Amino acid sequence: MSEKPVYLTRPHLPPLEDFLPYLQEIWDSRQLTNGGPFHQKFEQALAEYLGVPYISLFANGTLALITALQGLRITGEVITTPYSFVATTHALHWNGIKPVFADIRGDTCNLDEEKIEAAITPQTTAILPVHCYGNPCAAERIQKIADTYGLKVIYDAAHAFGVTENGRSVLDYGDLSILSFHATKTFNTFEGGAIVCHDSKLKQRIDYLKNFGFADETTVVAPGINGKMNEFQAALGLLQLQHIDSAIAKRQQVDQRYREALQGLPGITCLPIPAGVRQNYSYFPILVDGRYPLSRDGLYQKFRDRNILVRRYFYPLISDLTMYRSLPSATPANLPTAQDIAAKVMCLPIYPDIDEADLQNIIDCLVR
Ligand SMILES: *Cc1c(COP(=O)(O)O)cnc(C)c1O
Helix, strand or coil: CCCCCECCCCCCCCCHHHHHHHHHHHHHHCCCCCCCHHHHHHHHHHHHHHCCCEEEEECCHHHHHHHHHHHCCCCCEEEECCCCCCHHHHHHHHCCCEEEECCECCCCCCECHHHCHHHCCCCEEEEECECHHHCCCCHHHHHHHHHHHCCEEEEECCCCCCCEECCEEHHHCCCEEEEECCCCCCCCCCCCEEEEECCHHHHHHHHHHCECCECCCCCECCCCCECCCCHHHHHHHHHHCCCHHHHHHHHHHHHHHHHHHHCCCCCEEECCCCCCEECCCCCEEEEECCCCCCCHHHHHHHHHHCCECCECCCCCCHHHCCCCCCCHHHCHHHCHHHHHHHHHEEEECCCCCCCHHHHHHHHHHHHC
16 A cells, blocks of 8 residues: 555646745735736636636636526526536525436536437526536537527536637637636636636626626625635636646646556446547546446445545436435436446546556556
8 A cells, every 4th residue: 555645636736936926926015806916917818828708717616606607697497417516506506596407428428418408498597517527518509409498508617627629619618618726627726716708798797796796886786796716816827827738738648548558448448538629638537337347336445445546526426415316307217327427437546747656556456
């Protein structure tokens, strides 16, 4: 057993000495939050890097998601995926919206676009898909359905930082997309998040909403929240942008190693990277089926016993949690593919500076 545990991820950080001048500037200016100079610079630099017209920075991705729903005045029912991090559905709950779960596709683990129409009711106002593991959703088909039924589309793009499909950012899709810069994500600001939008008026409304609804000193235009990103986070984000491309390139090498080592291993399937997609290699999910000598949970325990802390993302399904399982759409019979994948999935450690010996141990644990 190795002495130090191997975690699913190890947050990428720039050299500390590179960050000190930024900290000095914050200390000197005493501008700590409320849209200071680093906030403005990072917002602009990030929009340029991602190739999107407007970005509004947030303290974390969950607040961005909650505010995105407020920004578009979403109410009633929203069709979403049960196969995600809990925050996707929790954000609906915090807005008093009823989640309606539809099944996922086996190849991408994303909301199955062909299951959306059957879930629409007169109360449906929006679709909330997730680009799971950075795999792009079938955005054109989803937009067509949304246009036909007059629905909004909000993408939870927490896994999809920098992902493109045929050269186009996945953040171009839908009315809004949200990002997370949590420590465990490919691009991190310790905690952080953003809403991407395509319309200056909507950005303005979102900026009001994240600052209690203030439009100016004395005018409050909506019951907003405190969702602001602070100057520490923004300065770190600005610096992290200089390193993100090399971090993704290193993740790609780890992805490649796993794919080569696991090719043809009976009972282990790696999810394919769809054609034309530039991934960010946030996660390395595998599916463990009946041909493998151990059950998924048996293999999970074997890893744990070796101090390799793999995770079963996403198990359990959100629809199986106590607070959601009594919803009519949460019944397992409605979500067969999601149930199947949740029972088989396991995510292997992937991060830019993963130790070669640790990587070999992980592979050995699977193949021997
Ligand atoms: C991480 C994550 C979130 C939440 O982001 P935070 O920044 O941690 O609040 C939401 N959705 C998905 C799919 C995530 O992976």
